[in-house]
Amino acid sequence: MNRPTTVFDVLTQQIEEQKNASIKFLMTGGPKDFSQYKEVTGLIRGLETSISIIKELQRNQTEEDND
Helix, strand or coil, X not given: CCCCCCHHHHHHHHHHHHHHHHHXXXXXXXXXXXXXXXHHHHHHHHHHHHHHHHHHHHHHHHHHHHC
């Protein structure tokens, strides 16, 4: 059974797309120097943290809805 798409799903998808674009940028040699490399890796780390927070919020919301 498919569940409806939620705002959590939309946010997660958009952040995943940004993360994947940043990873692709790294893999294709995009950063021009170490400073830019650190900036992009920090962005990826932040996006991963954001995804984790959203997924936790989604779990909490689902649990509240089931109570």
